Amino acid sequence: MSNGSLRWIxxxxxxxxxxxxxxxxxxxxxxxxxxxxxxxxxxxxxxxGQMRQQVQRQPADLNASLxxxxxxxxxxxxxxxxxxxxxxxxxxxxxxxDSHTPVDVRVLRAIILQSSxxxxxALRELDAALAQRPGNAQALLTRAxxxxxxxxxxxxxxxxxxLLNSAGDVTAALCLGSxxxxxxxxxxxxxxATGALGSMPASDISQRAWAFTLRxxxxxxxxxxxEAARLLQxxxxxxPNDRYARAALCDVMLDLGRPEAVLSWTxxxxxxxxxxxxxxxxxxxxxxxxRDGARWREALTAATAQLRDRHEAAQLRGDRTHLREAARMQxxxxxxxxAALRLARENWSIQREPADVRILxxxxxxxxxxxxxxxxxxxxxxxxxxxxxxxNLLKGQAAxxxxx
Amino acid sequence: xxxxxxxxxxxxxxxxxxxxxxxxxxxLCWCAPALAHKSxxxxxxxxAHGNVVSAQWDIALRDLDAVxxxxxxxxxxxxxxxxxxxxxxxxHYALQRLSLRNAGRPCIPRTGSLLIDSHTDGAYAVLQFDxxxxxxxxxxxxxxRLFADTDAGHRxxxxxxxxxxxxxxxxxPDAPVASFGADDGGAWRQFAGYLRTGIVHIWTGFDHxxxxxxxxxxxxxxxxxxxxxxxxxxxxxxxxxxxxxxAFTVAHSLTLALATFGILKVPSRISESAIALSVVAAxxxxxxxxxxxxxxxVAFCFGLIHGLGFANVLGDLGLPTGALALALVGxxxxxxxxxxxxxxxxxxxxxxxxxxxxxxxxxxxAGSMGIALLAALWLTExxxxxxxxPVH
Numbered sequence: 094m095s096n097g098s099l100r101w102i103x104x105x106x107x108x109x110x111x112x113x114x115x116x117x118x119x120x121x122x123x124x125x126x127x128x129x130x131x132x133x134x135x136x137x138x139x140x141x142g143q144m145r146q147q148v149q150r151q152p153a154d155l156n157a158s159l160x161x162x163x164x165x166x167x168x169x170x171x172x173x174x175x176x177x178x179x180x181x182x183x184x185x186x187x188x189x190x191d192s193h194t195p196v197d198v199r200v201l202r203a204i205i206l207q208s209s210x211x212x213x214x215a216l217r218e219l220d221a222a223l224a225q226r227p228g229n230a231q232a233l234l235t236r237a238x239x240x241x242x243x244x245x246x247x248x249x250x251x252x253x254x255x256l257l258n259s260a261g262d263v264t265a266a267l268c269l270g271s272x273x274x275x276x277x278x279x280x281x282x283x284x285x286a287t288g289a290l291g292s293m294p295a296s297d298i299s300q301r302a303w304a305f306t307l308r309x310x311x312x313x314x315x316x317x318x319x320e321a322a323r324l325l326q327x328x329x330x331x332x333p334n335d336r337y338a339r340a341a342l343c344d345v346m347l348d349l350g351r352p353e354a355v356l357s358w359t360x361x362x363x364x365x366x367x368x369x370x371x372x373x374x375x376x377x378x379x380x381x382x383x384r385d386g387a388r389w390r391e392a393l394t395a396a397t398a399q400l401r402d403r404h405e406a407a408q409l410r411g412d413r414t415h416l417r418e419a420a421r422m423q424x425x426x427x428x429x430x431x432a433a434l435r436l437a438r439e440n441w442s443i444q445r446e447p448a449d450v451r452i453l454x455x456x457x458x459x460x461x462x463x464x465x466x467x468x469x470x471x472x473x474x475x476x477x478x479x480x481x482x483x484x485n486l487l488k489g490q491a492a493x494x495x496x497x
Numbered sequence: 498x499x500x501x502x503x504x505x506x507x508x509x510x511x512x513x514x515x516x517x518x519x520x521x522x523x524x525l526c527w528c529a530p531a532l533a534h535k536s537x538x539x540x541x542x543x544x545a546h547g548n549v550v551s552a553q554w555d556i557a558l559r560d561l562d563a564v565x566x567x568x569x570x571x572x573x574x575x576x577x578x579x580x581x582x583x584x585x586x587x588x589h590y591a592l593q594r595l596s597l598r599n600a601g602r603p604c605i606p607r608t609g610s611l612l613i614d615s616h617t618d619g620a621y622a623v624l625q626f627d628x629x630x631x632x633x634x635x636x637x638x639x640x641x642r643l644f645a646d647t648d649a650g651h652r653x654x655x656x657x658x659x660x661x662x663x664x665x666x667x668x669x670p671d672a673p674v675a676s677f678g679a680d681d682g683g684a685w686r687q688f689a690g691y692l693r694t695g696i697v698h699i700w701t702g703f704d705h706x707x708x709x710x711x712x713x714x715x716x717x718x719x720x721x722x723x724x725x726x727x728x729x730x731x732x733x734x735x736x737x738x739x740x741x742x743x744a745f746t747v748a749h750s751l752t753l754a755l756a757t758f759g760i761l762k763v764p765s766r767i768s769e770s771a772i773a774l775s776v777v778a779a780x781x782x783x784x785x786x787x788x789x790x791x792x793x794x795v796a797f798c799f800g801l802i803h804g805l806g807f808a809n810v811l812g813d814l815g816l817p818t819g820a821l822a823l824a825l826v827g828x829x830x831x832x833x834x835x836x837x838x839x840x841x842x843x844x845x846x847x848x849x850x851x852x853x854x855x856x857x858x859x860x861x862x863a864g865s866m867g868i869a870l871l872a873a874l875w876l877t878e879x880x881x882x883x884x885x886x887p888v889h
Contacts, residue, residue: 117555117612117623123578127613128558128620133573142563174534176560179650186649186670209650364534402617403535410538410652411667 135172141165148184155195158184162201169208171334173365175414178205196222200232203239210414210443212239230260237268244445246276246476263289267303274310275447277477283311302332306341313345314447316481321345336365343371344448348482352378363396366403370418373397373426397426416440420452430459438465445472447480454486466490535618537651539643541595541668545634545659545678546812550597550604552628555614555621556643561587564647577613580622584611591624591643598638599630635660636678641668661690661824688827691811695831698810699839704772704875705803706839707868711779712741712792713843714861717851720789725861727851734851738844740793742836748800749807750829756808757825768805770879775799776872783865807832 120127132138144161151157165181168174182205188198199222206215219236222229233252240249253268270285286307293300305328312321325342329335339358346354355375362368376393380386404419417440424433433456441453450469457465470487472478540555558575562568565587569579580587588608597604609626637659644651653668659678666675699705716737718725728734755761779795782788788795811828850856877883 117614117625119610119612120577123576123581125577126574127577127580128562128575130559130562130568130573130575132568139571142566172534175536175650176534176648179536179648180563182649183647186646366534399617406535406538406617409654409667410536412536 131172131174135168137171138168141168145180145184152187155198158187159197159201166201166204166208170336173336173362173368175209178208181205192225194221196226196229196232199225200229200235203232203235207235207239209412210416212243212443215239216243228255228259230256230264233259234264234268237272241272241275242444242446244472244476246272263293263297263300267300267307270304270307271310274307274314275476275478277479279311279314279479283308286311298332302328302335302338304328305331306335306338309338309341309345310447313341313482314480318345318349322349336367340367340371343368343375347371347374347378350378352376363399366400366415367418369396369400369403370422370426373400373422377426400426413439413443416443417449417452420456424452424456424459430456434460434462434465447478447483450478450483451480451486454483454490458486458490537644537648539651539653540616540621541639541641541653541655543597543637543639543655543657543659545637545657548630548633550628550630550634550637552606552609552624552626554591554595554624554626555616556591556624557616557618558613558620558622559618560644560648560651561590561622564644565590575620580611580613587611587622588624591622592626594642594645596640597628597630598640599632599634600636601638602631604628604630604634634678636676638674638676639666639668640674642673645670645673660687661694661828688823691824691827692831692834694810695828695833696835696838697831698807698828699832699835702806704776704872705806707872708772708776708779708799708803709742709745709836709839710843711776711783711865711868712745712796713738713840714783714847714865715786715792716741716844717847718857718861720786725857727857731848734844734848737792738840741796742840744793744797745800745803746833746836748797749804749832752801752804753807753811753829754804754825756805757811757821761805763805765809766879766882768802768809770876771802772799772806773872773876773879775802777869777876780865780869780872783861784869 132142141161141164144157144164148154148157148161162181162184165177165184169177169181181201185198185202185205188194199218203215203218203222206212206218216236216239219232219239222232223236226232233256237249237252237256240246240252249272250269253265253272256265256268266285266289270282270289273279273285274282286304290301290304293304295301305324309321309324309328312318312324322342322345325338325345328338329342332338339362343355343358346352346358352375355371356379359368359372359375363372373393373396376389376396379389380393400422404415404422407413407415416436420433420436420440423429423436427433433452437449437453437456441449450473453465454469456462457469466487473483473487537557537560539557539560540553542553544551558567558580562575565583567579567583567587568575569582585608588611592606592608597606606626606628609624612623612625614621614623637657639655639657641653641655643653649670651669655664655666655668655675657664657666657677662678664677666677668675715725717728717734719728719733720726752761756763779799782792782795807828811824847856850860
């Protein structure tokens with residue numbers, strides 16, 4: 094048989110393993126386990142199922158519905174599982190969208206919208222809620238957070254200040270501190286966070302974790318990455334379910350050149366897209382190591398394929414929650430600056446946190462987009478943002494500009 | 498998941514269902530690590546042909562459990578037994594929440610089979626069923642209410658093939674109803690749709706291409722004893738190519754028309770197997786030539802069979818009653834245009850390479866052997882309804 098024929102046969106055979114499970118099947122054995130349900134890894138969900146049946150029986154019970162919606166939102170955060178946001182939304186769906194909508198329903202709806210990065214829709218709910226009840230602390234805090242993410246700092250500042258009257262010092266201090274940390278007032282942010290930590294009870298888990306994350310953000314902006322890592326780990330020891338802190342810690346470890354640490358902080362967290370991205374970035378860094386790079390290649394391929402599938406799945410349904418992560422994936426993992434720039438720009442039109450500045454700046458530099466760089470440079474000047482990394486990127490850009 | 502993007506627009510009839518499955522399944526190969534947490538989606542593939550909508554609907558078992566409490570023993574693990582015992586209830590629940598209408602009249606689903614498949618976020622129930630619409634489908638309305646009352650984040654990702662066009666649409670509680678086909682008609686657009694499908698079909702239908710290549714490969718050569726030698730001048734090769742292509746075209750157009758108008762009926766398993774056989778024969782003829790000069794006769798005879806294959810595709814698209822001739826002409830012209838484009842690339846290339854040993858020995862002999870082997874595999878698959886190769 095000739096070489097040519099062998100090659101043809103080889104090509105055919107090469108595809109066979111991929112087809113091993115290539116179509117829907119009907120299991121033969123009744124005892125075979127075909128799916129593991131979330132309740133298996135989060136037993137707290139069992140109670141939610143029962144509550145849901147109760148709410149369905151008595152839909153007019155506002156307090157029961159609110160309680161269930163809150164628990165679903167909490168579950169969504171704890172398990173990084175957006176399905177629970179859909180359940181929460183449905184729990185609140187029976188109240189029409191009019192002037193009689195209970196304020197608490199509006200606030201929870203806004204939190205759900207915020208979680209899926211529909212910031213403008215969230216703001217509409219919050220504006221309506223605050224029009225009905227101007228001092229509502231949860232509404233004020235949520236609106237301040239959303240406004241800050243959107244980069245509307247003066248309005249956010251107003252809401253934080255109003256919080257002083259309605260929520261007390263600690264929450265207002267953290268609100269103002271967060272704002273200070275993204276507008277270059279790092280000393281103020283740090284002292285507000287430290288002061289808040291001193292005056293809150295140890296039992297206040299979420300606020301304590303928030304305060305540590307805020308201090309870590311300040312340290313990151315100052316370029317003190319070791320200190321930032323320490324503070325984030327401290328925050329995580331208080332609230333291990335804080336996915337924001339976990340992702341931030343991974344980013345700091347990546348910047349510190351410690352990919353192994355990222356692997357241990359993301360172990361068993363692959364369900365969370367954001368953490369899987371950090372894991373893939375760490376694996377990529379490990380494959381570039383001369384000593385044992387080849388060891389990690391297979392894991393990197395698998396993680397990258399997973400991420401790509403998930404982003405494609407999100408795209409199919411029109412989900413725009415993870416544009417920042419998608420941009421980072423394109424830039425660093427796929428090394429496609431043009432695609433990264435497109436995503437980072439779209440992301441920039443939705444959210445404007447320091448991490449959004451950074452990914453757009455990196456993508457714009459890689460894709461040689463002077464317009465975006467100019468826009469970001471003006472934004473940094475206007476807002477007063479102080480961040481060593483971003484400043485270096487802009488400085489590097491300026492130096493390159495001088496050379497050319 | 499890129500089912501919409503990777504599935505061929507117009508799979509051959511007997512492969513149609515399987516094509517969907519294999520496209521969905523390609524995604525699974527990546528599922529090795531932990532499963533993702535994502536918002537809830539179902540995947541609804543509909544293909545309209547004749548009076549019938551063929552459906553494949555993938556719904557996450559996790560979502561079905563949330564509303565039907567499938568996990569009977571409450572251990573957080575779903576066994577096949579737990580699902581199977583609730584099969585009719587599960588199918589009923591889903592079908593109650595999907596309604597299909599053709600020109601205002603409801604299509605009645607005939608309960609099909611329940612299978613299991615995997616997606617990036619876990620195991621899915623796969624419902625395969627046909628819905629009978631009572632008359633030829635030309636305008637389909639889809640009303641999608643699955644989980645509308647329990648999960649506001651749920652979406653149904655619809656992929657519909659209707660009258661030669663593929664539509665994708667995201668359905669959900671905010672936008673549960675979508676209509677397709679009726680008002681986007683216009684004879685020209687329909688014609689253009691069939692034309693495009695014809696081109697796509699010839700370009701992606703490897704069996705037709707390989708048959709044509711097998712017959713065209715020797716056009717720039719002549720047989721001298723036991724060897725192939727390069728022909729001098731362009732006249733003879735061009736004449737040869739024109740004869741082969743014309744004979745193939747006339748023959749397949751003839752049977753395509755006869756089958757489309759219902760005058761000629763051949764079961765697709767037989768015609769598809771015969772097509773594979775024709776590729777084997779044409780390729781082997783290059784290695785051990787039986788027919789040397791009059792290959793156009795071979796092209797004509799086997800072309801008759803390939804026409805039946807084209808007719809299967811056209812039938813699968815769901816033909817408009819009023820515009821059968823339009824569809825036929827559009828599709829046929831598409832096939833011919835696609836074919837000519839390929840010949841236009843093939844002829845100069847083979848002419849330029851004809852004196853090389855690579856072309857005369859490797860391409861002619863090893864290449865033809867390879868084609869024959871691949872086609873033999875297709876033949877076995879089609880004749881015995883097996884599957885070894887990726888869907889082609």
